[in-house]
Amino acid sequence: MTLGSVPPKFKVNIDRDQCMDCGRCIENCSYGVYRREGDKILIESRKCTGCLRCVAMCPRDAITLTEKPIDYRSHPLWTREVREDIIKQARSGKIILSGMGNARDLPVVYDRLLLDACQVTNPSIDPLREPMELRTYIGKKPSKLKFKKTESGDVELETKLAPNLKLNTPIMIGHMSFGAISLNSQLSMAKAVTELGTYMGTGEGGLHKDLYPYQDHMIVQVASGRFGVNIDYLERGAAIEIKIGQGAKPGIGGHLPGEKVNEEVSRTRMIPVGSDAISPAPHHDIYSIEDLVQLIRSLKEATEWKKPVFVKIAAVHNVAPIAAGIARSSADAVVIDGFRGGTGAAPKVFRDNVGIPIEVAIASVDQKLREQGVRNEISIIASGGIRSSADLAKSIALGADAVNIGTAALVALGCRVCGNCYRNLCPWGIATQRPELVSRLDPERGAIQVSNLIKGWTYELSELMGAAGINSIESLRGNRDRLRGYMLDEQMLKILDVLPAGA
Amino acid sequence: MSHGNNSEIIDEYITLHSSLSIFRVIKMCGIIGFIDRTKSRMDGSSIKAALSLMNERGSGDGAGYAAYGIYPEYADYYALHVFFDNLGEPKKKVDELLQQLGEIVHQEEIPTTPQPGIKKVHIPWRYFFKPSEDLMEGKMASENDVVTYIVMEVNANVKGATICSSGKNMGVFKASGWPEDVANFYRIEDYKGYIWLGHNRYPTNSPGWWGGAHPFNLLNWSVVHNGEITSYGTNQRYVEGYGYKCSLFTDTEVVAYLFDLLGRQHGLSYEMVVKALAPPFWDEIDRMPAKEAELNKAVRLTYGSALMNGPFAIVVGTENGIVGFTDRIKLRPLVVGENGNRLYISSEEAAIRVLDPEVKNVYTPRAGEPIIGRFIE
Numbered sequence: 001m002t003l004g005s006v007p008p009k010f011k012v013n014i015d016r017d018q019c020m021d022c023g024r025c026i027e028n029c030s031y032g033v034y035r036r037e038g039d040k041i042l043i044e045s046r047k048c049t050g051c052l053r054c055v056a057m058c059p060r061d062a063i064t065l066t067e068k069p070i071d072y073r074s075h076p077l078w079t080r081e082v083r084e085d086i087i088k089q090a091r092s093g094k095i096i097l098s099g100m101g102n103a104r105d106l107p108v109v110y111d112r113l114l115l116d117a118c119q120v121t122n123p124s125i126d127p128l129r130e131p132m133e134l135r136t137y138i139g140k141k142p143s144k145l146k147f148k149k150t151e152s153g154d155v156e157l158e159t160k161l162a163p164n165l166k167l168n169t170p171i172m173i174g175h176m177s178f179g180a181i182s183l184n185s186q187l188s189m190a191k192a193v194t195e196l197g198t199y200m201g202t203g204e205g206g207l208h209k210d211l212y213p214y215q216d217h218m219i220v221q222v223a224s225g226r227f228g229v230n231i232d233y234l235e236r237g238a239a240i241e242i243k244i245g246q247g248a249k250p251g252i253g254g255h256l257p258g259e260k261v262n263e264e265v266s267r268t269r270m271i272p273v274g275s276d277a278i279s280p281a282p283h284h285d286i287y288s289i290e291d292l293v294q295l296i297r298s299l300k301e302a303t304e305w306k307k308p309v310f311v312k313i314a315a316v317h318n319v320a321p322i323a324a325g326i327a328r329s330s331a332d333a334v335v336i337d338g339f340r341g342g343t344g345a346a347p348k349v350f351r352d353n354v355g356i357p358i359e360v361a362i363a364s365v366d367q368k369l370r371e372q373g374v375r376n377e378i379s380i381i382a383s384g385g386i387r388s389s390a391d392l393a394k395s396i397a398l399g400a401d402a403v404n405i406g407t408a409a410l411v412a413l414g415c416r417v418c419g420n421c422y423r424n425l426c427p428w429g430i431a432t433q434r435p436e437l438v439s440r441l442d443p444e445r446g447a448i449q450v451s452n453l454i455k456g457w458t459y460e461l462s463e464l465m466g467a468a469g470i471n472s473i474e475s476l477r478g479n480r481d482r483l484r485g486y487m488l489d490e491q492m493l494k495i496l497d498v499l500p501a502g503a
Numbered sequence: 504m505s506h507g508n509n510s511e512i513i514d515e516y517i518t519l520h521s522s523l524s525i526f527r528v529i530k531m532c533g534i535i536g537f538i539d540r541t542k543s544r545m546d547g548s549s550i551k552a553a554l555s556l557m558n559e560r561g562s563g564d565g566a567g568y569a570a571y572g573i574y575p576e577y578a579d580y581y582a583l584h585v586f587f588d589n590l591g592e593p594k595k596k597v598d599e600l601l602q603q604l605g606e607i608v609h610q611e612e613i614p615t616t617p618q619p620g621i622k623k624v625h626i627p628w629r630y631f632f633k634p635s636e637d638l639m640e641g642k643m644a645s646e647n648d649v650v651t652y653i654v655m656e657v658n659a660n661v662k663g664a665t666i667c668s669s670g671k672n673m674g675v676f677k678a679s680g681w682p683e684d685v686a687n688f689y690r691i692e693d694y695k696g697y698i699w700l701g702h703n704r705y706p707t708n709s710p711g712w713w714g715g716a717h718p719f720n721l722l723n724w725s726v727v728h729n730g731e732i733t734s735y736g737t738n739q740r741y742v743e744g745y746g747y748k749c750s751l752f753t754d755t756e757v758v759a760y761l762f763d764l765l766g767r768q769h770g771l772s773y774e775m776v777v778k779a780l781a782p783p784f785w786d787e788i789d790r791m792p793a794k795e796a797e798l799n800k801a802v803r804l805t806y807g808s809a810l811m812n813g814p815f816a817i818v819v820g821t822e823n824g825i826v827g828f829t830d831r832i833k834l835r836p837l838v839v840g841e842n843g844n845r846l847y848i849s850s851e852e853a854a855i856r857v858l859d860p861e862v863k864n865v866y867t868p869r870a871g872e873p874i875i876g877r878f879i880e
Binding site for chain 1: 730731733734735736737739740741743744745769771772775784785786794797798800801802803804805806807808810811812813814831832834
C-alpha cells in the first residue's frame, strides 16, 4: 500500500487515574475502539467515529476525545477532506458513501432571518393565559366556499371538504424506514406522535406489524423501489406519500446496505435477506408529470379517495414550477426536502453538492403557487435541516404549513450525528438492525424523549407567536412581514420576499 | 393605522422589491359608524362633533369621513375621489386611463375651504365615471372589475395620483389634520348621507400623507379601523394572489380588499365574511353541533389566510349597510347604540351620545361578534 494510512480523525484518551476499569467503554463501543488485554484497556483511536457512546456511558468521565489530533498542512483549497476523499478513491475506485445531511460549512439562511415581536402599539399575547391555536390541517382546501339556504332559513355548507390530516402541532416526523433505522426507533417515534396528535412517515421500508397500533398516525410511503407496498399497507396509513426524491440525494433512489437487511427487515420490505436495496433513480412508471397524476389517482382509487396523498420532492433548482405542477394534480400536499436533509446512506458528492436550501425553496414554491392561484390546492410541508423551534417558526412565516423533522428526532433518541448510519453499527441502537444494539434503545423511554422535544418546540412556537401578537398559526403562515433579513444579500432578500433588518 | 409614503427610502425599496410591503405602525384611533336603515339622510355636522369628542384618541395627523347617499344625481355612476399632487401629468394619466376604459360624465375639484390647520398638499378631485361595457370580458367581466383594475393601476403605478374612493353614490373625504378641521375643509355639513363613517387618527410613522388617513375604500366598501393587524403579511399575500395591490402603506387597506374578495367575488354574506376574518376558536368549534362545526371548520380551512390577527375594532360601510366587529379576543373597544332606525357603532359611548343624546340600547358586543345594520327594504 503505497498510499499509507491517513491521520486518525479522533484521538481517544482514558484518564487512567479516573478509570475504574469497569469495561463499559468496551461493551458500548460497537466500532471496536476498545479491547481488554490482560488488566489493561487498550485503545485503537483510528476506529473512533465520534459517536460519543463511550463518553456518555463512562461513569467516571474518564474518557476524552480530541478531534483531528494530527492535521495536514493547512491549505484553503486542498482541505483535509478533499485530500482524504482523493486518497479514498485512489484506493477504491468507488463512489464515496456518507450518512446524515450536508456536511459543508455553507451559510444557513435560517440563521440570517430574524423574527418580530410587539411593543406598545399592539399587545403581545400571553399563551399561558390566552388561547393559542397551533392546530394545522394538511390537505386540499377549497379556494372558496358555497353555501345554500335550507327551507327553514338556515345556512348550510354546499362545498365538500377533501380529507385533511389534523395536526395538533405543525411538526411531523419525516420518513425514515425500518431498515435504515431500527424498529425500536420507529416505535419510539410512533408512540410519541400518537400521544401528541401528529404524524410520522414509515419510509420506503413497509410497515412492521408492531407498528399497526399506531397506524392512524403513520404516513405510508410509496417510493421508486415499491418496497413493502401492497393494498394492506396502503389502507393502514393515515395518508400516502409518493417519494420522488429526497434532499440528501436529489435525482437518485434510496440505498439500504445489505448488512442492514435481516429477517425482519426482509419480511417487512419484501426483499431477500442480506441484499442491498437500491431503489431506482426514477419511478419507472413516472417519466413525466402526467404519469405522476396517474399514480396519485391510482393510489386514491385503491383507497377509495379517503386518504390524502402527498408527493415528496427534493428542493432542486426548478422546485417552484414542479410544485405548481403537483398542485394541479389531485395530490393533497407537497413535501419539499432541502439540501440539508439527512439520510442513512448517500453518495457524498450528492449529499454535499446537489439541491438548494429549504428556506429558499419554501419561499419560491409558496410564491409560485400564489401567483398561479393554486396555493389552497395543496399544503406545503418543509423539511431538511430543521433544528429548532426558531427554524420551525421561520419556515411557517416563509409559507410552509408544517415541517417534517428527521435528524432532530434521532438526536432526541440519542444520536450524536456521527454520520456512520450506513454501517449498521450504530451504538445508540438507532441506525442498526443488530439485536444487541437495537435493544439499547427502550421504545418507552425513547417515546418520552421524542415527545418532550416536540412539546418543547411547540411551547416555544406558542411563545414566539404570542410575542408577535398572533394567536393562530394561520396568521403566521406566509407572514414574511414578520421576518427581517440580517446580512443577506439583496438578491436573496428579493427571492425570500423579506425586508432587511431596519426597514 | 397608517403609514407614510413619499420618503425617498421607501421609493427606493419599492424599486428594489416591488412586491414588498413597507411598514407602518400606528395605534390608537377613534372610529365611528352610523346608519339610518330607512335611508333618511343626515348631514355631516353631528358626525364631525362626535368624532371631535374623541380627539384624545387622535393626534391631529389624520381624519376622514365616508358618506353614502351623497350623490343621488349621479347614483348610477362610480364616484372616483382622487388626490392629485398637481393637475398636470398625474391627472393627464388618470384622464387617459378613464377615457380608455369608459366615460367620464362629470368631473370637478372637490370644493374645499382653506383651514389654518390643514396644509393642502393634494388637490382633491372627483370624477363620475361609467365603465364601457364593450371592454368587459375575461378578467374584467363586470363594471366592478374594471373599476377595481383602475384603482389598483392608478394607486400602484401613477405617481402623484391616489384614488381614495371608488363607490357609487358615496365618497371618502380625508386629510391630515384634526377631525373638525378636515370636516370644515371639505364642508362636510354640506353633504347628506344615510351611512357615515368617521376616523380620528394617531399615526406613528410618516404622518404627512393624506392617502394614509382612513376611511380606506374600494368600490362600495369603506373601512375605518382602530388597531394593528399582526397578520398583515399573510393577508396581503392572500389578496395579492387575487390581483389586489397593497400600495397605500397601511394594514387597513387590506381589510377593504378582503371584504371585496370574500363579500363580492366569493359572494359570502357579511356574517360569513366576519366569521372568516375573526373566526371562533377551535375549542369553541369542537363543542358545536356536528353541522355547525363542519361549517366553521370549512371557513377556517378555506379562509385561514384571511383571518385577521392582532388588536382591532373595525366598521365597514357597504352598499347594503354597515358591519362592525372586533378581533377574536377583543383588544380594542367597540360600543353599539340603537335608536329606532338608527344604529351607531363607535370606540366610545360618549361619541354616540354626542350624535344622538336619546340613544337607547347601548351595549358592547362580544369579541368577533358581527354587528350588522342593514337598510329596511
